[in-house]
Amino acid sequence: DVKVTQSSRYLVKRTGEKVFLECVQDMDHENMFWYRQDPGLGLRLIYFSYDVKMKEKGDIPEGYSVSREKKERFSLILESASTNQTSMYLCASSLLQVNTGELFFGEGSRLTVL
């Protein structure tokens, strides 16, 4: 089975802190994604990557950056956390031929910024 693992299920950080959210997949998928999930807004794409060291902005990249140094690992970075970044963050991966549309998701990281 495909497994996408997010390192932290729950985090509490303070405003201004730098936050790292880590995601690892074990199926040699080329594509990796970071989504943000908020009630009533569904999932919104923050960043995605289709290859090592490659990254593309999604729909809401402001306040975030990403890093993909290895194929299996995709990190989301909040340079200076703010309270409006309190949310559920979901990592996903897929094969290069993503027009099949099947994303494999991790269990999510719930971030609270105080």
Added chain:
Amino acid sequence: AQSVTQLGSHVSVSEGALVLLRCNYSSSVPPYLFWYVQYPNQGLQLLLKYTSAATLVKGINGFEAEFKKSETSFHLTKPSAHMSDAAEYFCAVSEGNTGFQKLVFGTGTRLLVSP
């Protein structure tokens, strides 16, 4: 740009009743359409997908969806609800056959099942 609209943020049914979750899409090219399910405290998993083959698509756990181009709809149904179906359901669209794809998700519908 493609988009999806899910009518109803919450749907309540009794156990054994028909489940109907609505999804309408907007796309300038023939779309690929998906339903994902999210159980409490878990990530999303694929329930079923339409990729221009049969218009009636069967998924896991007894769910199915029908692609209706004339109505731009892809509603999710299940004949008889079970308590274990209580979850949040997301409809998603991508524009097929145009290279690298991104999925666009709807805002989700939470299904509540009462005994």
